[in-house]
Structure formats: structure tokens, C-alpha cells
Amino acid sequence: MTLPNILCVLRLLAAPIVAALIYKGEATLAATLFAVSAITDAVDGYLARRWRQISVLGQMLDPLADKALINLSYIAAAAAGPLPWWLALLVLARDVIILAGALLSRALHLGHDLLPLAIGKISTALQMILMVVTLGSGILGVNTFAIPEALIVAVTVVTIASGVLYAGSWLLHLVARRQPAP
Structure with missing residues (x-):
């Protein structure tokens, strides 16, 4: 197994572990482990490209790890109180x-892998930044209302936009596959 996959x-x-720490109110430990994990997201991609170690396993593991880290953290933060449930x-x-x-694409043999979109990467980055800010406010003892509303709005808008664009990309591919060849 390559270092990027590790x-x-x-x-x-x-x-x-991050989610459990968030839920238990261990903001310093949670913030540290979350930040280190978020940094590995950039590092593993960079190393895979630089060392030419891009693999099918890595292409599946990377988004899965991102989604697990972000979703479990957001659910824990909503359950603990600093983030609203609707956002999680x-x-x-x-x-x-x-x-x-x-x-569904794989099950139907459509041959369409959802390639990363720029807005998806922006969405992931903003979601990670919001979590770091949320955990940082917990470390500093700042009231959760100190989380900038603009950051919550940005995460909301970009999350919705990226979901719509990914769904649209998949639907366009599905329609194109159903068109008869000229």
C-alpha cells in the first residue's frame, strides 16, 4: 500500500475518533486531530500525483475518508450544540x-464515475474550515454565535450548489447514454 493510501x-x-471527541466536548483534541486529518487530505493527493501513485483504491478511499471525517464531525457538532442540525x-x-x-452508475454499468468538480473541492474546503472555526471557538470558550454567519451561509450555498451540479452531471450522463448513436 502506498503512503498516500495509508x-x-x-x-x-x-x-x-474526532466525532467522539467533538461530542464529548474535547475541543482541543478534536480540533487538533481534525486539522491534522484535513491536512492529510491535501498531502495524500499531492503525494499521489507527485510520486505517480494514483490508484483505483486511492480514488475510492480519498473521498470516502473526506466524507466520513466531515459528516461524522458535523453530526457530532450538531448533537453537541455548536452547529445547527439543518446544516449537518x-x-x-x-x-x-x-x-x-x-x-447507481456502477450498478447500472453506466461507466460514469463522478469526477471531482472544482465546486466540490471548494465545498469540502469550506466545510473543513467551518469545522475548524467551530472547534476553535470551543477551545477559546467563545459562544457558538461567534461563528461567522457569513461562513455558515457560504458553506450552505456551496454545499447546495455542488450537490445540484453533481446530480446534474450524473443526469446529463444518464440522458446522453440513452440517446441513440448517430
Whole structure:
């Protein structure tokens, strides 16, 4: 197994630990482990490209690890109180839509893997930034209302937009596959 894939596996294993720490109110430990895990997201992709170690396993592990880290953290933060439930459920719904499209494509042999879109990467980055800010406010003892509303709005808008664009990409591919060849 390559180092980039090992980093993905470590991020995947860290996700439930981060969520448990968030839920228990261990903001410093949760923030540290979340930040290190988020950094590995950039590092594993960089190393895979730089060392030419891009693999099918890595292409599956990387988004799975990201989704596990983000979704479990958001659910824990909503359950513990610093983030609203509607936001955690929105982030989860987007990822369920993306995952359902990918699984359905494979099951129907449509040959369409949902390639990463720029807005998807922006969405993931903003979601991670919001979690770091949320955990940081917990470390500093700042009231949860100190989380910038603009950041919550940005995460909401970009999460919705990326979900719509991924769903649209999948639907366009499905329609194109049903068109008779000229």
C-alpha cells in the first residue's frame, strides 16, 4: 500500500475518533486531530500525483475518508450544540446524493464515475474550515454565535450548489447514454 493510501486510511480511522471527541466536548483534541486529518487530505493527493501513485483504491478511499471525517464531525457538532442540525443534515444529504449517483452508475454499468468538480473541492474546503472555526471557538470558550454567519451561509450555498451540479452531471450522463448513436 502506498503512503498516500495509508494517509487516507488513517484519515478514515480518525473520523469516528474526532466525532467522539467533538461530542464529548474535547475541543482541543478534536480540533487538533481534525486539522491534522484535513491536512492529510491535501498531502495524500499531492503525494499521489507527485510520486505517480494514483490508484483505483486511492480514488475510492480519498473521498470516502473526506466524507466520513466531515459528516461524522458535523453530526457530532450538531448533537453537541455548536452547529445547527439543518446544516449537518444538508452536508450529509449532499454526500448521500453524490454517493447514490456513484453507486447507481456502477450498478447500472453506466461507466460514469463522478469526477471531482472544482465546486466540490471548494465545498469540502469550506466545510473543513467551518469545522475548524467551530472547534476553535470551543477551545477559546467563545459562544457558538461567534461563528461567522457569513461562513455558515457560504458553506450552505456551496454545499447546495455542488450537490445540484453533481446530480446534474450524473443526469446529463444518464440522458446522453440513452440517446441513440448517430
